Amino acid sequence: MNLEYEKDGYLKLNQVIPKNLTDRYFKYFLDAIKEENINNYNPGFANNDGDYKHLRNVTNNSLFKSIVEVLKKNENIIKLINNRRALVTHAKISFKKPMTQSSWHPHSDLGYKESIDFSGITIAVPLDRVGEMSGGIHLFPGSHKVYFQHEIVEHPLNQNFQIGIHQEIMIDGFKISPLYFCIEPGDVLLWDLNLVHASGVNNDEQTLRPILIFEVQFERLTLDDYGNVPVLLSGKFSPLDLIRLIFKKYYKKFMFFYLIIFSKIKNFCGKVV
Numbered sequence: 001m002n003l004e005y006e007k008d009g010y011l012k013l014n015q016v017i018p019k020n021l022t023d024r025y026f027k028y029f030l031d032a033i034k035e036e037n038i039n040n041y042n043p044g045f046a047n048n049d050g051d052y053k054h055l056r057n058v059t060n061n062s063l064f065k066s067i068v069e070v071l072k073k074n075e076n077i078i079k080l081i082n083n084r085r086a087l088v089t090h091a092k093i094s095f096k097k098p099m100t101q102s103s104w105h106p107h108s109d110l111g112y113k114e115s116i117d118f119s120g121i122t123i124a125v126p127l128d129r130v131g132e133m134s135g136g137i138h139l140f141p142g143s144h145k146v147y148f149q150h151e152i153v154e155h156p157l158n159q160n161f162q163i164g165i166h167q168e169i170m171i172d173g174f175k176i177s178p179l180y181f182c183i184e185p186g187d188v189l190l191w192d193l194n195l196v197h198a199s200g201v202n203n204d205e206q207t208l209r210p211i212l213i214f215e216v217q218f219e220r221l222t223l224d225d226y227g228n229v230p231v232l233l234s235g236k237f238s239p240l241d242l243i244r245l246i247f248k249k250y251y252k253k254f255m256f257f258y259l260i261i262f263s264k265i266k267n268f269c270g271k272v273v
Contacts, residue, residue, distance in 0.1 A: 012181065013076055019185065
């Protein structure tokens with residue numbers, strides 16, 4: 001385990017992702033938002049003016065898998081994962097329209113989960129330069145070691161969106177001073193899922209501040225947040241694991257057909273009697 005990560009709860013890795021990958025992903029992002037397809041966005045993360053901030057469904061393409069392959073070979077990430085199975089359970093491109101209500105209050109990513117009996121990391125890969133002017137990322141070093149009461153509540157500004165109760169505690173005041181990060185395409189910023197972080201308003205009219213952000217959970221066997229078999233950052237699935245995941249994915253369909261068949265058999269037996 002990296003001692004700096006263990007103490008502060010984050011790592012910044014400089015120029016890890018090849019430029020051709022971030023350039024192609026940036027183009028993918030621009031093409032996706034030009035489509036103006038509401039299904040491309042997560043509506044729960046729109047601000048009060050209806051401006052979307054998350055482009056979803058970004059894992060099912062070769063670019064994402066290429067980035068994961070690069071990260072798999074990084075020595076710092078290998079040491080951090082430490083031979084644990086690591087699943088990508090959530091991913092999106094987070095972006096901010098300039099001069100809009102798009103700041104994020106201090107929060108931890110575990111605040112969105114119904115269960116927190118696992119550990120993991122969040123990985124941020126900027127597709128354009130991200131600085132303080134453009135609503136950059138603020139991390140609170142060491143906050144991953146602070147215990148937060150875990151309770152899901154409605155967001156005070158958006159009833160369609162839920163947050164962890166400790167996000168409201170963070171708004172009221174927090175004792176740890178944040179660090180402000182400037183990250184360039186090619187850099188990787190990662191932090192513990194329980195680390196408190198935030199970001200400000202994008203005041204730079206030259207950028208939408210797109211960041212590919214994905215969450216990685218350790219030693220779990222679960223579908224990703226979109227109901228799919230997750231991409232692996234480390235480890236592998238056994239044949240039995242895959243059967244269990246596929247069953248989870250199609251459980252409702254299995255039950256539907258089971259009930260139909262059971263009903264037909266019951267009706268047939270009733271007629272025979």
